[in-house]
Amino acid sequence: xxxxxxxxxxxxxxxxxxxxxxxxxxxxxxxxxxxxxxxxxxxxxxxxxxxxxxxxxxxxxxxxxxxxxxxxxxxxxxxxxxxxxxxxxxxxxxxxxxxxxxxxxxxxxxxxxxxxxxxxxxxxxxxxxxxxxxxxxxxxxxxxxxxxxxxxxxxxxxxxxxxxxxxxxxxxxxxxxxxxxxxxxxxxxxxxxxxxxxxxxxxxxxxxxxxxxxxxxxxxxxxxxxxxxxxxxxxxxxxxxxxxxxxxxxxxxxxxxxxxxxxxxxxxxxxxxxxxxxxxxxxxxxxxxxxxxxxxxxxxxxxxxxxxxxxxxxxxxxxxxxxxxxxxxxxxxxxxxxxxxxxxxxxx
Amino acid sequence: xxxxxxxxxxxxxxxxxxxxxxxxxxxxxxxxxxxxxxxxxxxxxxxxxxxxxxxxxxxxxxxxxxxxxxxxxxxxxxxxxxxxxxxxxxxxxxxxxxxxxxxxxxxxxxxxxxxxxxxxxxxxxxxxxxxxxxxxxxxxxxxxxxxxxxxxxxxxxxxxxxxxxxxxxxxxxxxxxxxxxxxxxxxxxxxxxxxxxxxxxxxxxxxxxxxxxxxxxxxxxxxxxxxxxxxxxxxxxxxxxxxxxxxxxxxxxxxxxxxxxxxxxxxxxxxxxxxxxxxxxxxxxxxxxxxxxxxxxxxxxxxxxxxxxxxxxxxxxxxxxxxxxxxxxxxxxxxxxxxxxxxxxxxxxxxxxxxxxxxxxxxxxxxxxxxxxxxxxxxxxxxxxxxxxxxxxxxxxxxxxxxxxxxxxxxxxxxxxxxxxxxxxxxxxxxxxxxxxxxxxxxxxxxxxxxxxxxxxxxxxxxxxxxxxxxxxxxxxxxxxxxxxxxxxxxxxxxxxxxxxxxxxxxxxxxxxxxxxxxxxxxxxxxxxxxxxxxxxx
Numbered sequence: 001x002x003x004x005x006x007x008x009x010x011x012x013x014x015x016x017x018x019x020x021x022x023x024x025x026x027x028x029x030x031x032x033x034x035x036x037x038x039x040x041x042x043x044x045x046x047x048x049x050x051x052x053x054x055x056x057x058x059x060x061x062x063x064x065x066x067x068x069x070x071x072x073x074x075x076x077x078x079x080x081x082x083x084x085x086x087x088x089x090x091x092x093x094x095x096x097x098x099x100x101x102x103x104x105x106x107x108x109x110x111x112x113x114x115x116x117x118x119x120x121x122x123x124x125x126x127x128x129x130x131x132x133x134x135x136x137x138x139x140x141x142x143x144x145x146x147x148x149x150x151x152x153x154x155x156x157x158x159x160x161x162x163x164x165x166x167x168x169x170x171x172x173x174x175x176x177x178x179x180x181x182x183x184x185x186x187x188x189x190x191x192x193x194x195x196x197x198x199x200x201x202x203x204x205x206x207x208x209x210x211x212x213x214x215x216x217x218x219x220x221x222x223x224x225x226x227x228x229x230x231x232x233x234x235x236x237x238x239x240x241x242x243x244x245x246x247x248x249x250x251x252x253x254x255x256x257x258x259x260x261x262x263x264x265x266x267x268x269x270x271x272x273x274x275x276x277x278x279x280x281x282x283x284x285x286x287x288x289x290x291x292x293x294x295x296x297x298x299x300x301x302x303x304x305x306x307x308x309x310x311x312x313x314x315x316x317x318x319x320x321x322x323x324x325x326x327x328x329x330x331x332x333x334x335x336x337x338x339x340x341x342x343x344x345x346x347x348x
Numbered sequence: 349x350x351x352x353x354x355x356x357x358x359x360x361x362x363x364x365x366x367x368x369x370x371x372x373x374x375x376x377x378x379x380x381x382x383x384x385x386x387x388x389x390x391x392x393x394x395x396x397x398x399x400x401x402x403x404x405x406x407x408x409x410x411x412x413x414x415x416x417x418x419x420x421x422x423x424x425x426x427x428x429x430x431x432x433x434x435x436x437x438x439x440x441x442x443x444x445x446x447x448x449x450x451x452x453x454x455x456x457x458x459x460x461x462x463x464x465x466x467x468x469x470x471x472x473x474x475x476x477x478x479x480x481x482x483x484x485x486x487x488x489x490x491x492x493x494x495x496x497x498x499x500x501x502x503x504x505x506x507x508x509x510x511x512x513x514x515x516x517x518x519x520x521x522x523x524x525x526x527x528x529x530x531x532x533x534x535x536x537x538x539x540x541x542x543x544x545x546x547x548x549x550x551x552x553x554x555x556x557x558x559x560x561x562x563x564x565x566x567x568x569x570x571x572x573x574x575x576x577x578x579x580x581x582x583x584x585x586x587x588x589x590x591x592x593x594x595x596x597x598x599x600x601x602x603x604x605x606x607x608x609x610x611x612x613x614x615x616x617x618x619x620x621x622x623x624x625x626x627x628x629x630x631x632x633x634x635x636x637x638x639x640x641x642x643x644x645x646x647x648x649x650x651x652x653x654x655x656x657x658x659x660x661x662x663x664x665x666x667x668x669x670x671x672x673x674x675x676x677x678x679x680x681x682x683x684x685x686x687x688x689x690x691x692x693x694x695x696x697x698x699x700x701x702x703x704x705x706x707x708x709x710x711x712x713x714x715x716x717x718x719x720x721x722x723x724x725x726x727x728x729x730x731x732x733x734x735x736x737x738x739x740x741x742x743x744x745x746x747x748x749x750x751x752x753x754x755x756x757x758x759x760x761x762x763x764x765x766x767x768x769x770x771x772x773x774x775x776x777x778x779x780x781x782x783x784x785x786x787x788x789x790x791x792x793x794x795x796x797x798x799x800x801x802x803x804x805x806x807x808x809x810x811x812x813x814x815x816x817x818x819x820x821x822x823x824x825x826x827x828x829x830x831x832x833x834x835x836x837x838x839x840x841x842x843x844x845x846x847x848x849x850x851x852x853x854x855x856x857x858x859x860x861x862x863x864x865x866x867x868x869x870x871x872x873x874x875x876x877x878x879x880x881x882x883x884x885x886x
Contacts, residue, residue, distance in 0.1 A: 239414055240393055242386045243782060260795050274796070282799040289821050296411070331390045333397065 004191035005170040005181065007161070012168070015187045016095060017044050019180070023093035023129060026062055028055040038062065038094075051096050051163075054139045058101045058252030058323065059094055063108060063124050066249070067274040070120065070259070075267040086120075091127035097157075099150030100142070100323040102132045104252030106156045107319055111255050120273075129176055132157040134199075136206050141324025143214035143337065149321040151206045162199045169199045212324075212337065216308075219343040220318060223309045231297070233342055238299040240332035241279055247303065247326040247335065248277030253319045254303075256283070278302040304339045350871040351504075351513025352535065353558075355521070357751025360543060362532030362744040363496060364662045364730065369394035370530040373492035375485070377405040377427065377516065378502020378877075381412045383782045385536045385661075388498065401492070403485045405430065406502060407777065408807075408849060409842045418485050421844060424775050425506055425764045425878045426475040430482065431515040432760075433471040435522050436463045437486035444490070445524025452754055453521050459756040474761060490523040494530040501538070501779070505877045510870040511759035521754045527745045537661035539786075540651075544659030547714070547731070553582035557712035573711055576694070585872035591617050591865050594624025602629045602688075604681065605648065609637035610787040610855055613863040613874040614830050631684055636789050637855055646684050649674040650790075654681070656701045657723060659731075663741070665718050666728035764878040765866030768846070772828060772880035774812070775847040776862060779877075784853035792853070804857035805838035806883075807849040813839040816883065823886040826850075828879050831861030834886060848881065 007015070016025060020041070029039040030050040038055045040062075041047050072084040097105075109125065112118035135144070135151035144150030153160055158177030161168035169191055172178050181188055223229075248254040258276040263269040276283055279299050285291045293302065311319040320336055327335040353359040368374065368391040381389040389412065396402060396415060404416040405427070413419040422430050438444050439460065449456050472479050489495050497520055503512045513535070520526050520533045537543050549556040559566035567578050589598050590612050601622070612618045622628055622641050630639040631646035639645045651658075653674040659665045674680060679687070682704065686696045698704045702720040709716055714732040722736070723729060729740035744750065768775055783801040784791040791797045806826060808818060818824065820839045825832055826848070835850060835857050843849045852859045864879045 239411065242382060242389065244386065258796075258799075262795075276796075280800055282796075296414075331386055333390075333393055 003172040003178075004196060005172070005188040006191050006195060007168045007170050007188055009166055009168065011187050013044060013049075015184060016041075018184060019093055019129075020044065022091065024090050025093050025095060026059070027095040028053070049096070051133060054098070054142075054323075054325075055101075056325070057250060058325070059097060059105055060108070060252050060254075062092060062094070063105065063128075064112075064121055064255060064257075067272055068120060070271045070273055072270055073268065088123050091129070092124060093129045093131070095131045097130055097132045098135055098144075098323070099132060099153045100144045100147070100321040101252055102130055102153060102156055103144075103147075103149035103321045104323070105130065107253045107315075107321070108255065110315060111253075129158050129180065130156075131159045131161065131177075134160055134162040134202070134206075136163055136202050138206060138210050139324065140211055141327040141337070142210060142322060143212050143216070143324060144322035145207055145210050146214040146216040147318065147320055147322030152203050162202055164195060164198050164202070167195075169195050214322070214337055214340055215344050216318065216320070216322070216340055219340040220308050220312055222343050222346060223305070224312070229343065229346060233346065234301050235297040237334045237339060237342070238295065238297050238301070240334045241299045242331040243279060243281070243295070243299070244331055245275075245277040245280060246329040246331065248279065249275060250325040250329050252321060252323060252325075253307075278306070300334055300339070304336060307336065308340075351510040351757075352517060352533065353751075354510075355514055355517035355755050355757055356526070356533070356745060356749050357754075358744055358749075359535075359546070359558075360663050360744070361534040361536075361661055362526060363530070363534050364664070364742045365391060365660075367530045367532075367743065368392060368496055368498070368534070370398070371395050371400055371492075371494050371496040372530075373401045373403065373489055373495035375403045375405070375489055375495065375497045376412060376416075377497060377499040378504075378512075379412070379498050379500035379536055380406070380408070380410045380502075380779055381498065381500075381536070382410065384500065384538065384780050386782075388536055388661075392498075401488050403488060405485075407844055407847060409844075418481060418488070420475075420477045420481055420485060422475040422477050424777055424847060425508075426761065427503060427506070427512045428508060428515045428759050429466075429471045429761045430475045430477060431512075431519050432463060432466055433468055433475075433479070433482045434486035434489070435459070435519055436466060436468060437483045438490045438519075438522055439463055441483075441487060441490075443487065444522050448524035448527075449522065452527070452749065453756060454753040455756040455758075459518055459522070459758040462758040462760070489519075489525070492525070494528065495523070495525045496530065496532055496534060497525070498534045498536055500536045502877060504535075504868075504871070504873050505875060507765045507866055507868055507875045507878075508759070508762040509868040509873045509875075511757075511762070511868075514757040515759055517754070518756050518758065521756060526749075526754070527747070529743055532743060532745075535661075538780075540660065541658040543661055543663060544657065544665070547659055547712070548708070552585050555711075556708065557714045559712075570711065573707070587612070587865060587867055587872050587874060590621050592621055593617065594620050596621055596624070599625060600627040601625055602631075603638055603642075604631045604684075605633075607632070607636040607638045607787040607789055609641065610858055610860065611852060613860050613876060614865040615858055615861045616831060617865060631681070632789060634789050634793065636787065637858075647675075647678045648684065649678045649680045653678065654701075656682070657705065657718070657720075657728075660728075663730045663744075664728040665715070665723060665731065665733075667720065667723045765875050766829070766864050766878065766880045768880045772882045773846075774881050774883065776826070776828065776859075776879050776881040777843070777847050777849045777877050778852050778859055778863060779849065781851045781853065784851070786853065788853045788855070792855075804835050804850050804854040804859065806835045807838050807840040807843040808883075809843050809845045809847070810839055810841055811845045812848075813837070816885075818883075818885065824883045825886055826859075826862065826881055826883045828862035828864075828881045830864070833857050833859060833861060835859075848883065852876075 025041040028036050028050050030036050030048040036050045036053040036055050074082045076082045112121040157173040160171040256276045257273045259273045261271050281295045284293045307320045308318045327337050402416045403418045404413040405420045407424045525531050555570050571578050590608050628642045629644040630642040631648045632639050652671045655670045657665050689696045705720050717733040717735045717738045733740045783797045818837050822837050867874045
């Protein structure tokens with residue numbers, strides 16, 4: 001089968017509506033306050049699909065919610081516990097996912113299967129479909145070109161769409177994408193040579209539109225050198241970290257969590273896991289009160305080294321996908337781009 | 349607020365928060381900005397990135413002080429001599445903005461006479477700050493084209509709080525650092541809507557929009573609108589109510605969203621007052637220490653459950669919209685008030701929060717153009733906003749001060765209400781931590797915040813800790829003349845020798861058992877920042 005197809009924009013919503021019968025559709029929607037967020041689409045006709053702006057959060061909350069119930073527990077009256085796992089929902093269909101966010105999902109797949117498959121994550125991920133949208137126009141803080149996760153994807157998607165004006169060029173990635181195309185064959189027509197050329201042209205143009213010059217590889221090489229970074233670099237950044245955790249929360253690849261039990265009544269309760277962040281003091285503080293990480297001087301060290309050094313060692317690539325969200329959210333201006341810039345300035 | 353009202357005519361930030369990022373010099377006085385106002389600290393960082401100079405005046409070496417080009421670590425409660433000395437340097441170095449002083453201010457001669465009589469050497473002795481540093485700070489501030497002063501509770505929570513504020517206003521006027529964009533005097537308000545509460549007349553002496561109750565025209569306007577007779581004398585301030593004792597000036601009290609049983613000074617006295625009342629009603633989200641003493645408690649709705657406006661520190665009125673309906677049994681503040689009023693025989697007839705706002709636009713001139721439909725479509729409007737077409741006011745006092753001419757109010761040093769002595773040799777300073785909000789009514793319910801900051805810590809300088817043989821993590825008994833608490837020590841060089849520092853968020857460690865009810869006679873703000881204590885190992 002030809003893996004390059006054309007989907008007319010006029011027919012996109014009709015296709016999505018059919019897919020919604022079996023999937024929960026998640027797409028970038030513009031809400032009434034003017035914010036664009038990945039949201040579950042309840043009513044396709046009433047929703048305002050927004051593929052022009054970067055969604056403020058990534059897909060992470062749909063696969064790994066900010067707070068999720070692992071199970072309910074109940075005393076059964078005979079001295080034992082009864083555990084109730086959460087109900088699985090319908091499979092998810094993600095539409096309009098940018099290359100960076102999709103790359104992040106591939107990273108999450110690795111992380112959540114490292115020590116056995118994480119049942120909560122894979123309950124949502126297993127049957128999900130990813131329809132990505134190649135980035136014709138990168139946003140102000142984007143640097144996926146430097147992180148090598150975009151602006152167009154070569155693998156990882158089920159379908160990748162490229163906007164060619166009145167139509168999308170559709171590339172079929174994984175088997176599930178082929179299955180989808182096969183099932184809804186009448187929506188797609190084979191792509192012409194001219195369409196492929198137009199896509200290549202769009203890719204070249206997109207690469208020239210990045211507003212930031214971020215030298216991620218150079219920074220990684222510097223970090224891999226044996227010589228440690230100057231203490232003052234870490235202290236200068238950490239002093240400005242305002243401890244809000246925003247960077248970890250918007251980061252599509254930050255996956256640290258903490259587990260808490262919440263008692264509801266005398267005989268029942270919940271076990272929940274919720275996002276955590278290595279920049280928080282309580283993340284590393286020990287029971288006696290000692291904190292091996294000095295928040296004033298080292299608060300951001302673990303975060304940046306994990307992304308750019310430890311993950312390179314372990315997985316062969318950094319876990320920063322270049323989405324630029326932390327650049328926009330950081331209170332103190334100590335985002336990863338500033339860190340990369342500072343590292344590049346350090347003389348070897 | 350009273351301090352800026354007498355000097356400038358308007359008790360609020362003269363700038364917008366965003367403007368701080370463009371200032372060339374920032375003088376932060378008595379503000380632990382990174383902990384208490386991170387959104388302001390972010391603008392200070394932005395200014396620093398643009399090359400601004402930062403001067404921090406604070407007894408403690410705060411996180412912000414680590415960023416400062418100059419940190420004047422004065423002794424607690426010596427702000428007035430320090431600022432007076434800065435003004436003297438400005439005069440001596442010919443850095444005063446003479447044209448501004450001449451055209452825009454009054455009472456300059458009184459200030460000048462006082463400044464020329466002062467003894468700079470004595471200032472250095474009182475404040476503990478060297479003259480060279482004071483002089484450098486004064487010159488950096490006065491020479492800048494655009495300089496901003498941010499101050500906070502380190503200035504106001506003193507027995508001379510109003511005079512402290514006036515000293516700051518004097519300094520700004522003398523250097524001509526008001527009236528322009530990116531230039532001004534900015535009191536940082538702590539709560540999301542404390543500015544709004546003041547604007548709406550939740551003060552003893554004024555109607556909404558700061559219209560004094562003594563003024564007959566204002567009173568008649570409100571009497572016509574509400575169809576009732578209104579008192580012509582100011583009511584009581586918080587401390588006059590809570591420190592009246594059993595059988596004091598009040599017999600009944602309705603407390604909304606406040607927890608004086610943890611936040612007011614000299615808690616024993618507060619308890620005596622509250623338990624001695626004939627009737628106490630409290631409305632709050634959770635059962636606070638105060639609500640526990642009440643005859644009736646109204647469960648109130650949270651911010652996420654109600655529609656209306658909040659007025660932020662920069663005088664910006666912004667819409668909040670109910671995201672979820674109130675929890676079962678809870679009601680919004682306006683609902684509670686209207687039902688109470690109706691039960692007491694006065695029907696309040698409002699269909700919606702928007703209709704309440706329409707009445708505000710009629711009666712409160714500075715809110716004259718703040719209709720909900722305008723606020724809905726924007727990030728809010730900054731008062732004064734006189735009518736529907738007015739764009740709001742990003743910075744105040746352009747061309748003339750609100751009161752006409754700015755008034756210099758010279759003031760002299762006043763010692764703390766309770767100086768240290770042999771029995772109580774340490775100064776207790778109280779403040780806030782990043783992770784908790786006031787009496788913890790809301791933030792102590794959150795497991796993540798409780799993990800970050802589970803209990804109060806008493807900061808003790810390493811020198812004092814060594815002398816007392818204290819280590820971090822040990823429990824100590826901290827006592828003043830009014831009471832004592834047991835608290836865990838954190839040895840920290842952030843706090844200077846001779847003082848200790850802690851927060852008031854924790855009911856387990858009610859630090860306000862110790863603080864003094866001595867207060868500024870004008871604003872009635874208690875001296876939370878200085879009282880004499882001693883500590884001993886448990």
